[in-house]
Every structure is written in C-alpha cells, then in structure tokens.
Amino acid sequence: MTKFEYAPAPESRSIVSLRESYGLFINGEFGPGVDGRAFKTISPATEEVLAEVTEAGPADVDRAVTAARKAYEQTWSAMPGRERAKYLFRIARIIQERARELAVLESLDNGKPIRESRDVDIPLVAAHFFYHAGWADKLEYAGYGPAPRPLGVAGQVIPWNFPLLMLAWKIAPALACGNTVVLKPAETTPLTALAFAEICQQADLPPGVVNIVTGAGETGRALVEHPGIDKVAFTGSTEVGRQIARACAPTRKKVTLELGGKAANIVFEDAPVDQAVEGIVNGIFFNQGHVCCAGSRLLVQESVYSDVLASLRRRLTTLRLGDPLDKNTDVGAINSAAQLAKIRELSEVGEAEGAQRWSPPCELPVKGFWFPPTLFTGVSQAHRIAREEIFGPVLSVLTFRTPAEALEKANNTPYGLSAGVWTEKGSLILWMASRLRAGVVWANTFNKFDPTSPFGGYKESGYGREGGRHGLEAYLDV
Numbered sequence: 106m107t108k109f110e111y112a113p114a115p116e117s118r119s120i121v122s123l124r125e126s127y128g129l130f131i132n133g134e135f136g137p138g139v140d141g142r143a144f145k146t147i148s149p150a151t152e153e154v155l156a157e158v159t160e161a162g163p164a165d166v167d168r169a170v171t172a173a174r175k176a177y178e179q180t181w182s183a184m185p186g187r188e189r190a191k192y193l194f195r196i197a198r199i200i201q202e203r204a205r206e207l208a209v210l211e212s213l214d215n216g217k218p219i220r221e222s223r224d225v226d227i228p229l230v231a232a233h234f235f236y237h238a239g240w241a242d243k244l245e246y247a248g249y250g251p252a253p254r255p256l257g258v259a260g261q262v263i264p265w266n267f268p269l270l271m272l273a274w275k276i277a278p279a280l281a282c283g284n285t286v287v288l289k290p291a292e293t294t295p296l297t298a299l300a301f302a303e304i305c306q307q308a309d310l311p312p313g314v315v316n317i318v319t320g321a322g323e324t325g326r327a328l329v330e331h332p333g334i335d336k337v338a339f340t341g342s343t344e345v346g347r348q349i350a351r352a353c354a355p356t357r358k359k360v361t362l363e364l365g366g367k368a369a370n371i372v373f374e375d376a377p378v379d380q381a382v383e384g385i386v387n388g389i390f391f392n393q394g395h396v397c398c399a400g401s402r403l404l405v406q407e408s409v410y411s412d413v414l415a416s417l418r419r420r421l422t423t424l425r426l427g428d429p430l431d432k433n434t435d436v437g438a439i440n441s442a443a444q445l446a447k448i449r450e451l452s453e454v455g456e457a458e459g460a461q462r463w464s465p466p467c468e469l470p471v472k473g474f475w476f477p478p479t480l481f482t483g484v485s486q487a488h489r490i491a492r493e494e495i496f497g498p499v500l501s502v503l504t505f506r507t508p509a510e511a512l513e514k515a516n517n518t519p520y521g522l523s524a525g526v527w528t529e530k531g532s533l534i535l536w537m538a539s540r541l542r543a544g545v546v547w548a549n550t551f552n553k554f555d556p557t558s559p560f561g562g563y564k565e566s567g568y569g570r571e572g573g574r575h576g577l578e579a580y581l582d583v
C-alpha cells in the first residue's frame with residue numbers, strides 16, 4: 106500500500122490571545138476569588154502551562170448563585186421569550202464569528218485534533234444556540250402545557266472531553282427556558298468556558314444570567330449542594346453522578362445526569378465492510394475515545410470477523426497521531442496524566458486477563474500525554490476491558506453468531522448510552538434498535554450529533570435527555 110508523507114500543516118495559535126491569569130465570571134464581570142487560590146491549566150500535548158485559573162471556593166459559589174438568583178428574579182424570567190431569543194441568536198452568531206479562535210483554544214487546552222474542534226465541536230456549539238434560540242418564544246407549543254415555567258437557577262457541572270460543546274448543551278436550553286445558570290467547567294479544560302464568558306459580555310447578556318466558576322471537584326460539590334440551586338445538570342462519570350444523586354435526593358432540586366457508557370458497535374455479515382470500518386474508527390478513535398457514547402465494544406459476526414479485522418488493522422496504520430493543531434492529525438493527545446494512567450492500567454489488565462493487544466506502528470511524542478490507537482482481540486464478556494469504561498483510544502473486539510446473541514451481549518452492561526448497528530437489512534436495524542437498551546442507536550453510522558435530537562442514557566448512564574424537544578423538559582416546571 107502506498108504510504109503518503111504529509112508536510113506539517115499546523116493551524117496558527119496567533120488568533121488566540123491568552124491572558125496570564127483568569128478570574129471568576131460572576132454577575133457579568135471577571136474578578137478574583139475570595140480566598141485567592143488558583144490552579145494551572147496546561148496543554149496536554151506539550152505540558153506547557155497555558156494560564157492560571159482561579160479556584161472558586163464555597164463563598165465564590167455562593168456569590169455566583171446569588172447573582173444568578175437576582176438576575177432570574179429581576180430580568181431573565183420576566184423577559185418575553187422573543188427577547189431572550191435575541192440574546193441566544195446573538196451568542197450563536199458571535200460563536201460563529203470567533204469559531205477559528207475557539208477551535209484553536211479548545212485544541213490547545215483539551216488536546217483534541219483541530220480538525221475535530223473546527224469541524225465538529227464549534228459548529229455544533231453554534232447550532233445548539235441557534236436551535237434553542239428558536240424555542241425561546243415557542244415553549245407553549247413544546248407539549249409541556251400552555252404556559253411552562255422556568256425552574257430558577259441551574260447549577261451545571263461538565264467534563265473535559267467536549268468542553269465548549271457540553272457547555273452549550275447545558276446553557277442553551279437553560280437560558281431558552283428562562284433559567285439563569287452557574288456553570289463549572291472541568292479543571293483541565295476551563296479556557297473555552299472563560300472565552301464564552303467574554304462572549305456573554307460581548308452579547309450584552311444581562312449580568313448574572315450566566316456565571317462561570319472554575320475549580321475542581323470541591324467547587325462542583327459546593328455548587329450542586331448549594332441550597333439556592335433549583336436544578337442540577339451534571340455530565341461526567343457514573344461515580345460522581347451517584348454522589349450527586351445521593352446529595353440531591355433529600356432536596357427539591359430537579360436533577361439530570363449524563364454519565365458513562367460502554368457502547369456496542371455491532372457489525373453484521375451483510376454490512377458493507379469499508380463503510381463499517383470507517384464507522385468503527387470514528388466510533389472509538391474520534392476525540393481519542395474520550396467520548397461517553399464511544400463504540401468501545403466492537404461486536405462482529407463470526408462469518409466476517411477476519412475480513413473486518415484485516416480491514417480495520419489496515420485502516421489503523423493510516424491514522425496520524427500527533428500535534429493537535431496540525432490539520433492532518435487524526436488522533437490527538439490524552440487530556441491529562443491521570444486519564445493516561447487510567448487507560449494504561451486498564452490496558453495492562455486486558456493483557457493480564459488474556460486478551461491480545463495490538464497497535465499500529467506509531468511514534469509517540471516525548472512530551473505530553475499520548476496513547477496509541479489500540480485493539481484487543483480474544484476479549485470475553487467477563488474481561489474488565491469489555492465491562493468498564495476506558496475513555497481512551499482502546500477497542501475491545503468480541504464476536505457473535507446470531508442477532509439474538511449480539512443483542513444479549515450488547516445489553517449485557519451496566520451502561521446504556523448508545524449503540525451502533527451495521528447491516529443492509531432495514532428489518533434487522535429496527536429489530537435491534539427496539540431491543541437495545543441504549544438512549545441512542547445509530548444505524549450504519551456512528552457518533553453523529555444534532556441539537557434537534559435528544560441524547561441521554563438508560564441504567565448507569567444516567568437519566569434525563571439533552572437536546573431536542575425532550576431536552577427542554579429538564580429546564581421547565583412541567
């Protein structure tokens with residue numbers, strides 16, 4: 106096979122002007138934290154320090170919640186939907202205008218390839234604001250009664266894998282429905298949330314409608330447990346989701362949880378192999394596998410196993426790993442040293458439990474956090490790599506003989522976020538989709554997102570839906 110050599114094609118960083126340090130965004134202004142604590146955010150590709158960010162303590166969270174409450178009562182909840190919509194449209198348009206800057210900033214802070222932040226994350230962020238702007242003055246037609254009311258102040262906590270996109274999934278519906286928000290981004294990726302705070306200023310959003318408090322788990326805990334919060338929206342690990350559910354159970358807070366996953370990507374013998382291989386690669390190597398709905402368990406029908414595996418291995422040798430800002434890069438950096446350690450540990454367990462590990466020849470950069478695209482074959486249902494979320498570029502391959510066996514194996518997981526089905530038979534797609542216990546089932550594609558389509562899980566993947574008409578329910582008193 107011909108191997109193409111690529112000249113480096115890095116996107117310029119000059120479009121981003123980083124400040125040395127960032128304050129908290131409370132009541133429309135950036136300011137210092139009460140106790141003066143800060144942490145550093147780094148580029149996972151180079152370990153270079155990008156900026157110092159304020160760590161919000163309980164007193165700061167309290168100030169933010171107070172500002173959000175005041176804005177809720179004095180301006181936002183009383184504003185007609187058509188006026189709120191104008192702000193959301195304005196934010197969406199500024200995101201489009203600043204798209205290149207936001208994409209570079211996201212790739213710098215997160216490690217994801219610029220191709221993805223530029224072509225997937227940021228366009229979807231804008232789309233979420235446009236879509237929800239459209240709902241703001243039509244809520245009475247959403248099917249939740251003639252005059253659905255907002256809930257109040259939403260406390261929102263998000264993870265690091267799609268920093269600005271997860272912010273959009275949280276903030277756009279909350280504001281469209283008339284709520285105000287306090288959002289805490291993940292500690293390893295706070296920079297695009299802080300850029301979003303600037304966008305709120307640029308859009309003249311009334312002070313206090315959006316507040317951004319940076320920090321780690323303790324800041325998140327102070328936010329979700331604050332008595333002034335009416336609604337908690339969390340995306341992150343199942344373990345932390347469980348803690349939040351426990352803390353909120355005795356309160357009147359409305360809670361939605363978007364948690365982990367271990368999706369099955371199921372390839373039947375009549376599937377077009379080349380197309381399926383692209384879907385498998387996109388399913389698990391997109392965003393280095395840091396995707397809650399990643400197709401991390403590949404189920405292949407035995408009759409086509411060797412063909413699919415041969416094509417998949419061939420395809421993986423063409424993936425380019427390296428500089429996230431290079432436009433040719435397919436696989437970027439792992440987001441943090443801690444995440445890399447977790448991926449390494451589970452991969453070692455996979456080998457120790459008897460599965461066979463394979464990676465294409467691949468040179469890893471010396472600095473930064475990197476893991477090669479990895480396949481495990483000979484995996485059984487009992488192996489930890491078939492049961493636990495690895496959240497990295499690691500695919501576990503299993504086989505099946507009949508649709509019933511595929512279904513049984515796919516559903517044999519504590520999670521239920523997504524699944525993929527590859528076959529030419531429409532009837533088989535419908536048969537599988539109606540029996541798979543997963544919030545999203547993709548047919549002959551994978552990892553496709555749209556603001557009009559609800560997203561969310563079954564079982565330990567959480568409860569509630571984000572996106573679409575269904576997602577509005579989480580922010581309305583119905």
Ligand code: NAD
Pocket residue numbers: 262263264265266267289290291292320321322323324325326327329340341342343345346348349362363364365366396397398494496522562566567
């Ligand atoms: P995490 O649960 O460790 O952290 C998520 C966020 O919660 C971070 O902002 C963190 O600071 C905060 N946090 C930590 N402890 C907290 C506490 N006690 N109270 C309140 N907040 C707390 O998860 P992570 O490692 O950042 O993200 C990866 C996980 O997120 C994976 O399991 C992935 O599947 C999941 N995820 C789910 C979805 C979805 O839509 N279902 C989307 C993206 C990621």
